[in-house]
Amino acid sequence: MKKHTEPLLSVRDLNFKFTLRGQVLHALRDISLDVYPGESLAIVGESGSGKSVFVKCLMGLNDLNGYVESGSIEYGGKDLTLLKTDSDWKDIRGSRIAMVLQDPMTSLNPLKTIGWQIEEAVRLHQGLKGAEAKKAVYSILEEVGISEPERRAKQYPHEFSGGMRQRVVIAIAMACRPEILICDEPTTALDVTIQAQILGLIRQMQKKYNLTTIYITHDLGVVANVADRIAVMYAGEIVEVGTSDEVFYDPRHPYTWALLSSLPQLGVKGEPLYSIEGTPPNLFHEVKGDAFAPRNPKALKIDYVKRPPMFAVTATHSARTWLIDPRAPKVDPPEHILALRERGKDLVAKAAAEGTALYGASAPEEETGAAASAAVNEENGSAKGVTARG
Amino acid sequence: MAEKAAETRKKMLEVDHISVHFGRKRHPFVAVDDVSFDIYQGETFGLVGESGSGKTTIGRAIIRANTLASGEIRLDGKRISGRLSQAEDRQVTRDVQMIFQDPMDSLNERAKVGYIVAEGLYAPGRHVSEEERRRLVDKALLDVGLLPEFSSRFPHEFSGGQRQRIGIARALVLSPKFIVADEPISALDVSIRAQVLNLLSALQKERGLTYLFIAHDLSVVRFICDRIAVIHKGHIVELAESEQLFAHPLHPYTRALLSAIPQPDPIVERNKKLLIYDPSCHDYSVDKPVWEEIEEGHFILANQKELAEYRKMIN
Numbered sequence A: 001m002k003k004h005t006e007p008l009l010s011v012r013d014l015n016f017k018f019t020l021r022g023q024v025l026h027a028l029r030d031i032s033l034d035v036y037p038g039e040s041l042a043i044v045g046e047s048g049s050g051k052s053v054f055v056k057c058l059m060g061l062n063d064l065n066g067y068v069e070s071g072s073i074e075y076g077g078k079d080l081t082l083l084k085t086d087s088d089w090k091d092i093r094g095s096r097i098a099m100v101l102q103d104p105m106t107s108l109n110p111l112k113t114i115g116w117q118i119e120e121a122v123r124l125h126q127g128l129k130g131a132e133a134k135k136a137v138y139s140i141l142e143e144v145g146i147s148e149p150e151r152r153a154k155q156y157p158h159e160f161s162g163g164m165r166q167r168v169v170i171a172i173a174m175a176c177r178p179e180i181l182i183c184d185e186p187t188t189a190l191d192v193t194i195q196a197q198i199l200g201l202i203r204q205m206q207k208k209y210n211l212t213t214i215y216i217t218h219d220l221g222v223v224a225n226v227a228d229r230i231a232v233m234y235a236g237e238i239v240e241v242g243t244s245d246e247v248f249y250d251p252r253h254p255y256t257w258a259l260l261s262s263l264p265q266l267g268v269k270g271e272p273l274y275s276i277e278g279t280p281p282n283l284f285h286e287v288k289g290d291a292f293a294p295r296n297p298k299a300l301k302i303d304y305v306k307r308p309p310m311f312a313v314t315a316t317h318s319a320r321t322w323l324i325d326p327r328a329p330k331v332d333p334p335e336h337i338l339a340l341r342e343r344g345k346d347l348v349a350k351a352a353a354e355g356t357a358l359y360g361a362s363a364p365e366e367e368t369g370a371a372a373s374a375a376v377n378e379e380n381g382s383a384k385g386v387t388a389r390g
Numbered sequence B: 001m002a003e004k005a006a007e008t009r010k011k012m013l014e015v016d017h018i019s020v021h022f023g024r025k026r027h028p029f030v031a032v033d034d035v036s037f038d039i040y041q042g043e044t045f046g047l048v049g050e051s052g053s054g055k056t057t058i059g060r061a062i063i064r065a066n067t068l069a070s071g072e073i074r075l076d077g078k079r080i081s082g083r084l085s086q087a088e089d090r091q092v093t094r095d096v097q098m099i100f101q102d103p104m105d106s107l108n109e110r111a112k113v114g115y116i117v118a119e120g121l122y123a124p125g126r127h128v129s130e131e132e133r134r135r136l137v138d139k140a141l142l143d144v145g146l147l148p149e150f151s152s153r154f155p156h157e158f159s160g161g162q163r164q165r166i167g168i169a170r171a172l173v174l175s176p177k178f179i180v181a182d183e184p185i186s187a188l189d190v191s192i193r194a195q196v197l198n199l200l201s202a203l204q205k206e207r208g209l210t211y212l213f214i215a216h217d218l219s220v221v222r223f224i225c226d227r228i229a230v231i232h233k234g235h236i237v238e239l240a241e242s243e244q245l246f247a248h249p250l251h252p253y254t255r256a257l258l259s260a261i262p263q264p265d266p267i268v269e270r271n272k273k274l275l276i277y278d279p280s281c282h283d284y285s286v287d288k289p290v291w292e293e294i295e296e297g298h299f300i301l302a303n304q305k306e307l308a309e310y311r312k313m314i315n
Helices: A051-059 A114-126 A130-143 A162-175 A192-209 A220-226 A244-249 A254-261 A335-343 A345-354 A371-384 B002-008 B055-062 B086-095 B113-122 B130-143 B148-152 B160-172 B190-207 B218-224 B242-247 B252-260 B266-270 B304-314
Strands: A009-020 A023-035 A040-044 A066-075 A097-100 A180-184 A212-217 A229-234 A237-243 B011-022 B029-040 B044-048 B070-075 B096-099 B178-182 B210-215 B227-232 B235-241 B290-295 B298-302
Touching: A009 A051, A023 A051, A023 A066, A023 A237, A040 A051, A040 A220, A051 A066, A051 A097, A051 A180, A051 A212, A097 A162, A114 A130, A114 A162, A130 A162, A162 A192, A180 A192, A192 A212, A192 A220, A192 B252, A212 A220, A220 A244, A220 B266, A229 A244, A229 A254, A237 A244, A237 A254, A244 A335, A244 B266, A254 A335, A254 B190, A335 A345, B011 B055, B011 B210, B029 B055, B029 B070, B029 B210, B029 B235, B044 B055, B044 B218, B055 B178, B055 B210, B086 B096, B096 B160, B113 B130, B113 B148, B113 B160, B130 B148, B130 B160, B160 B190, B190 B210, B190 B218, B210 B218, B218 B242, B227 B242, B227 B252, B235 B242, B235 B252, B290 B304, B298 B304
Parallel strands: A040 A212, A040 A229, A097 A180, A180 A212, B044 B210, B044 B227, B096 B178, B178 B210
Antiparallel strands: A009 A023, A009 A066, A229 A237, B011 B029, B011 B070, B227 B235, B235 B298, B290 B298
């Protein structure tokens, strides 16, 4: 894999709005994001930040009162924003971009056996019939870690545990042989031990089929586990985007700082945890300046007046905050962030020195010679596996 | 020395060999099987386990929502399980309150916040004047960081974090001694979680409350709890001071749970080794497991052979 791969999917200045009882809700504000083949991208944000609306745009699943105001989504030589009807979407939805939803109990049909539900996808997307389709169902079930597939295929969703149901949902998604798999909070409804297994399964599928995955989550622990690249969303815009190492070890946006510092994992016992005061802005009204400014105790004056543009930190890392502007006063991130930065110092330095992408982290990078980078590559390789060979 | 300190600490709640059964008498489903622990005055006691492990059942048994099949629960030395006189029952309701998991579901959509918070005061046998009631509600709302004016609004007008504060105010209005918090933050957004956690610990400091904190998220439990009990399939398998438990997890189930916590640190995550707990690793056919204090304040469920191994691991 070359370092500068062509993006698989490219979103440019996307603005998405909903009309609700005569009012207009500006759900996505100037979103630009590239998704590269074989990577796993995580979109992080709290509820209402627009992360679900964003991925639904990629599949045309938003409610009918929503519309794209401007911008484009380039994918496979097409502009997805121009697709209107279900038949327009037929070639994309499910077959090229598939989705795993949060709650496996609501995304499965309780009245049909799981075998039937997987077979439906196999029939539609792989064109198999009869005994062949059955066989395909069994092999998929086995692949996602469900033993005795022939017996289990005859069972109904209520006979499965939460983790098993999520495996079935993944099986259905995989039966479509998609290019991109979107996982919308795939593990929030599950226990920690099961969560780890499901994340492992998704990663295994990614390796095997050279999938591109997009995770949506609010759990930064999960993000650290799965993501090559991270996009942080707040109030309908992407406030920071970078490789996983850059966002965790060298975050630049105050919102990312706040998110990381409020994690109990990083808190000191007996002391109050850092908490973000206030609530996100109401997107029915026009947001003036930096959307996070009212909740940011160290906001600059300009934050209330003018919306910051995306500033590039490195070739892969950029953030929407005035703090990066050379004229801005120097504001130090909170202690926790500095401690994190200390830990990831080498990684950050390397990324800055190369000025290049780590987004190929899951694929073997060309040996650049430096011993340090070789060590890092090895580390990545062992955990994430080698996508390119899948 | 330390043992003496533990003895001088007052036991607030004693859970003494309780079992909870569901279903038919003849073929009961044993949700909680012979569980014992003590909670000391002013501490936060964490109960951790996966769904179906019986952690919520224990919490509900303490607030008298589930009946016990055997065993006894004592608050301040007085029995609060089983049949109680009306006066005792009311006292227990006043002393023990609960905070629920999902603030979207646990508040009455059709009642105003003022009524939701005051409902405990309306219970029969309480003679609280309307004026006094309003004063108590206003105070409870202020204590959790809400405004008294909110009492004339409906729950749907509030965000998740504010709703959970209303739930906390409802528990506080009766000035309880002991609060069962059943996953109070798992339904909240990351940025709101910290606010609610801080509120809970501030209230504890102010009022000397004792908490039973039920959760599945070990990272949160470590942050807020003094001692942690790990429960698996109705049995408590390990109990220790939080830091001790994180430093020397002994039981394989605890170790599996700890290994599964996602850490917000990519380097750690990349080098992480996931442990999977297989209950068949225990051979309890002959050598029955016992509940043993393996080191100061560190209890574990194991048989003699395993205990010998665990002792080696500590030293």
